[in-house]
Amino acid sequence: MPVKIISPVTRLNGFWRLDVKIENHRVVDAFSGGIFFRGLEKILLGRDPRDAVYLTERICGICSTAHAMAASLALEDAFYIEPPRNGIIIRNLIFGADLLQNHIRHFYFLTVPDFAPGPDRPPFAPRYNSDFRLNSAQNREIYENYMESIHMSRAAHDMVTIFGGKIPHNHGILAGGASAPPSGDSVRMFLSLLSRVREFIEQKMVKDAETLAEVYDDYFKIGVGHKNIMAYGMFSHPDKKGEFYFKPGVIINGVREKLDRHSIEEHVKFSWYEEAPPLSPEEGSTQPDTDKPGAYSWVKAPRYKGLAMEVGPLARLIISGDYPESYGTMDRILARVYEARKVAELMEQWALELEIGKPVFTPYDMPSEAEGMGMVEAMRGGLGHWLRVGGGRISHYQVITPSAWDCSPRDDEGKRGPVEESLVGTPVEDPDQPVEVGRVARSFDPCLACAVHVIDARGKEKEIEILL
Amino acid sequence: MLTRREFLKLCLSSATLSLAGALLPRVAKALDENGEKVTVIWLELMTCTGDFLSFANTLRPDVEQLINDTIKLEYQNTLMAAEGEMALKHLYETAEREEGKYILVAEGTVPAKQNGIYGHIGYFEDGRPVTDLEAIKYFGARARYVIAIGTCASFGGPYAADPNPSGSLPVHKILKGVQVINTPGCPCHPDWFVGTLSHVMLYGVPELDAFGRPTMFYRHTIHDFCPRRQHFENSIFAKHPGDYGCLFKIGCKGPVTYTDCPTRLWNSAHLNWPVGANTPCIGCVSPDFPDAMSPFFAHLPDVHLPVVKAGSSLVGKLAIGGAAAGIAGHAAASFIKGRIQNHLVCGSETEHIDVATRKKLLEQEERASEATEGAGTEPLKATVADYGNGDSSKKPAGIRNRCREQGRDSEASEELVPDKVPAVMPKKLRIIRKIMSGRKP
Numbered sequence A: 001m002p003v004k005i006i007s008p009v010t011r012l013n014g015f016w017r018l019d020v021k022i023e024n025h026r027v028v029d030a031f032s033g034g035i036f037f038r039g040l041e042k043i044l045l046g047r048d049p050r051d052a053v054y055l056t057e058r059i060c061g062i063c064s065t066a067h068a069m070a071a072s073l074a075l076e077d078a079f080y081i082e083p084p085r086n087g088i089i090i091r092n093l094i095f096g097a098d099l100l101q102n103h104i105r106h107f108y109f110l111t112v113p114d115f116a117p118g119p120d121r122p123p124f125a126p127r128y129n130s131d132f133r134l135n136s137a138q139n140r141e142i143y144e145n146y147m148e149s150i151h152m153s154r155a156a157h158d159m160v161t162i163f164g165g166k167i168p169h170n171h172g173i174l175a176g177g178a179s180a181p182p183s184g185d186s187v188r189m190f191l192s193l194l195s196r197v198r199e200f201i202e203q204k205m206v207k208d209a210e211t212l213a214e215v216y217d218d219y220f221k222i223g224v225g226h227k228n229i230m231a232y233g234m235f236s237h238p239d240k241k242g243e244f245y246f247k248p249g250v251i252i253n254g255v256r257e258k259l260d261r262h263s264i265e266e267h268v269k270f271s272w273y274e275e276a277p278p279l280s281p282e283e284g285s286t287q288p289d290t291d292k293p294g295a296y297s298w299v300k301a302p303r304y305k306g307l308a309m310e311v312g313p314l315a316r317l318i319i320s321g322d323y324p325e326s327y328g329t330m331d332r333i334l335a336r337v338y339e340a341r342k343v344a345e346l347m348e349q350w351a352l353e354l355e356i357g358k359p360v361f362t363p364y365d366m367p368s369e370a371e372g373m374g375m376v377e378a379m380r381g382g383l384g385h386w387l388r389v390g391g392g393r394i395s396h397y398q399v400i401t402p403s404a405w406d407c408s409p410r411d412d413e414g415k416r417g418p419v420e421e422s423l424v425g426t427p428v429e430d431p432d433q434p435v436e437v438g439r440v441a442r443s444f445d446p447c448l449a450c451a452v453h454v455i456d457a458r459g460k461e462k463e464i465e466i467l468l
Numbered sequence B: 001m002l003t004r005r006e007f008l009k010l011c012l013s014s015a016t017l018s019l020a021g022a023l024l025p026r027v028a029k030a031l032d033e034n035g036e037k038v039t040v041i042w043l044e045l046m047t048c049t050g051d052f053l054s055f056a057n058t059l060r061p062d063v064e065q066l067i068n069d070t071i072k073l074e075y076q077n078t079l080m081a082a083e084g085e086m087a088l089k090h091l092y093e094t095a096e097r098e099e100g101k102y103i104l105v106a107e108g109t110v111p112a113k114q115n116g117i118y119g120h121i122g123y124f125e126d127g128r129p130v131t132d133l134e135a136i137k138y139f140g141a142r143a144r145y146v147i148a149i150g151t152c153a154s155f156g157g158p159y160a161a162d163p164n165p166s167g168s169l170p171v172h173k174i175l176k177g178v179q180v181i182n183t184p185g186c187p188c189h190p191d192w193f194v195g196t197l198s199h200v201m202l203y204g205v206p207e208l209d210a211f212g213r214p215t216m217f218y219r220h221t222i223h224d225f226c227p228r229r230q231h232f233e234n235s236i237f238a239k240h241p242g243d244y245g246c247l248f249k250i251g252c253k254g255p256v257t258y259t260d261c262p263t264r265l266w267n268s269a270h271l272n273w274p275v276g277a278n279t280p281c282i283g284c285v286s287p288d289f290p291d292a293m294s295p296f297f298a299h300l301p302d303v304h305l306p307v308v309k310a311g312s313s314l315v316g317k318l319a320i321g322g323a324a325a326g327i328a329g330h331a332a333a334s335f336i337k338g339r340i341q342n343h344l345v346c347g348s349e350t351e352h353i354d355v356a357t358r359k360k361l362l363e364q365e366e367r368a369s370e371a372t373e374g375a376g377t378e379p380l381k382a383t384v385a386d387y388g389n390g391d392s393s394k395k396p397a398g399i400r401n402r403c404r405e406q407g408r409d410s411e412a413s414e415e416l417v418p419d420k421v422p423a424v425m426p427k428k429l430r431i432i433r434k435i436m437s438g439r440k441p
Helices: A040-044 A051-057 A064-079 A085-115 A136-164 A184-215 A313-320 A329-353 A402-406 A418-423 A435-442 A457-467 B004-012 B019-032 B050-055 B063-070 B084-097 B132-142 B150-155 B190-203 B229-233 B314-335 B337-341 B355-372 B392-406 B426-436
Strands: A003-006 A016-023 A026-034 A229-231 A234-236 A244-246 A249-252 A255-257 A264-267 A301-304 A370-378 A381-390 A393-400 B038-044 B071-076 B103-107 B120-123 B129-131 B145-149 B180-183
Touching: A003 A435, A003 B084, A016 A435, A016 B120, A026 A418, A040 A051, A040 A393, A051 A064, A051 A381, A051 A393, A064 A085, A064 A370, A064 A381, A085 A136, A085 A184, A085 A234, A085 A329, A085 A435, A136 A184, A136 B063, A184 A329, A229 A313, A229 A381, A244 A313, A249 A313, A313 A329, A313 A381, A381 A402, A402 A418, A418 A435, B038 B084, B038 B132, B050 B150, B050 B190, B063 B071, B071 B084, B084 B120, B084 B132, B103 B132, B103 B150, B103 B190, B120 B132, B129 B132, B145 B150, B145 B190, B150 B180, B180 B190
Parallel strands: B038 B071, B038 B103, B103 B145, B145 B180
Antiparallel strands: A003 A016, A016 A026, A229 A249, A234 A244, A249 A255, A264 A301, A370 A381, A381 A393, B120 B129
16 A cells, blocks of 8 residues: 655644555545654753743744743642733733734645645745646735735734743743733734734635635535544633633533543553553653554654544634534634634733733742643643642653644554544545645644654654554 | 945844845845845754744845745745655755755754754655754755854754753754854844845855854843843842843843844844843853753853752763853853954854863963952942943953852852842852863862
8 A cells, every 4th residue: 555655744833744545546544743852841850940931932933922821820830829910911912912923824824825826936836736726816815915924923923022022932921920011002012013913814814714615615524533622721811710711621522521631641552652551741751662563653642531632723612612513624724713813802802901000920939849730722722731840940841732632643542643533534636746635734733843752763764664 | 235334234223223124125136146036945953943933023124025036945844835755856956956056044953863863854755764964964065155043053952951862963063164154042033044144145154253153143242232231230130020120130141141132122023022021031042052041030150950960970060061161151252252253254164162162261261360350349239240340351250250259158059039049159160160171170
């Protein structure tokens, strides 16, 4: 059976390798693997716990604010810190602005070239040349908006900078709250940029996404995965502790459940780690075993109550009741765009809720022994940080990223990860130009910079053996 | 056409004028000489892609102008339409066609352990991998210019931090004998990179400091031009992040960090910067960031390394020495910059500082600091180092004298809460200096 290796899967953050088996113009099996290893969790050991916020940001350039949020919440959980109301709002504004940046860049930079051919020059060429369906007017318009999106995503990042100091890797989100108190001056800059970005999302991006959805309506049926979704809750409510603007929750086989934060385990049967039963992230160990028979990935397989869960904007919107229960490729793309619209609208409201002159940061003392968990929604889905502090230093740090959920390998039961599952059944017109595979895979907004904890070329050779 | 002098003036007056904006038409013209746009190959190695996203925030010129009018961005993992083998083939074909003509932009550190198996840019369809190590060697050797963007590519950065699980090295350590222009920053400011790129296209290699950084951006310390400098002089210190005042006591690494954040601001729209957001500078443009620059919230020179355990074995001491050389070597290098710069000719081959050179620098610096000892005035407060005294060339010596003075009877502290941290950890530093100068501690 021919195996098609697609690597690098470009237009995403990080490096990815997809191995798909294609039979009779249809994907019959898929294997997903990240192809670099950094070991940031190891690097964190022995460091000042407060440094985790700025260091874990460096896991990922496009979702740095999400890691800052997760690390801050983990520290606040560990040290019993209550950030002030203003701090929560400013963090929501910083993260919200970065989310808008991510969603705009994901739609135009990463998604559009799969559906519409750009100008005939780099970086838009070379490209696959199959199944482009927009008419020339639509195509022209979408690339005009592509160019405008460059300015809009930059404006969104500039919004982060107003309260975060810089971006990527902002300084404004930290354990204890935020660091830049609001003023009339900063709020007017923020709102001015926001109104332009919001206008662009509402008038251009939503329209472009709907055009794609109309022309490529078969993609509502292509790329449907396990249909099990999960969200940790996004944007804390500043006045109601434990409540979120985007609700946490789980849907398994169409049944809604409350999220149980302690039902997460990592499976390693098909990953190059020493054989172990499924372990919770609080105790998960990472002992590589490159000769493990049957393993084909260095990404562990996180599972919720033993199930592979899809995370991301679609999961969030369905759980919050803002999107119908439909799980195709185009649903993911549309949900991301609609979510951007909703977040931009909410942000305008939040910015006006800031109280000038009130604190943004709660000073705190650090106990030398502590344990904490920070679970947030990153742009591409649920992100968790788990840490333990011993002797005033980090003694354990574990990160489970949204792309580890989505791009995970098979679990102990042999069940595929969400991307692998959703690829199965995808029609491929020309196996030499598998544009369809990229469309499905990228709709998850995978971020392999985040997902990959360990990878090893010896493992890679094995991957080939297994596949062939 | 701008002269070099005018160009540098533009770069230095960044706060009011975005340098690259004024240049764009000229750059385009310069490039048009052959009727061809300059080919740029952008390799993402082991990176978070933060530097590319920062580049995407460039304002004058913006990415639209750059990719449409100025450069041919033939390979860029995050932006390009091609994928898989098509992308890799295009990469190799471009390098062959444009050999000796293209500009290579390297983002990310190079995992070198076990022959580079920890990082790949992709796989051919026959399963043949292309490692980061292989890629940087191949494309680096064929480029006309190599620009390392970001601290990872320039110096190793966070992924090369202790214990460096992937054995990562900066680009210049892989490309021996090739001039690498380092534009560090975590991420690199859009202007630093686009300004350097513009300079390279217009005039060739810019003037570089001892660490291969263009001096038009990385010339002065953050402390030199910090708008809160007067708070430092007046001992008005922030007590925690979010508090207004000088952030030195809660960890600001501005005094040993050489770049123009305070006058340029972030991002390309020049709106704010970390100190402006009431948080400490963490020294992200420095060699040995983050090890020598952390803990981020404990103040200088509380050098901490994760490998250092309570008992101080020789290994432990050596490890401290290695990392502390980041701060010490950095300061020393700047102190005798005059001398170093004698060997730096604009556009010429430069040597990066290796351990031996650092050792030499430290010895020289020690002699120099001994000579100036006693010349400085007494600092006003125990917690305020005397950075402000004397002329700027003596600052590092000032820091170090101060450390030595304070260290006479105090032990190194592991205290983490900023308000309670003793000012300095001089005993450790003395040991470090001795190790670095080759004597037994």
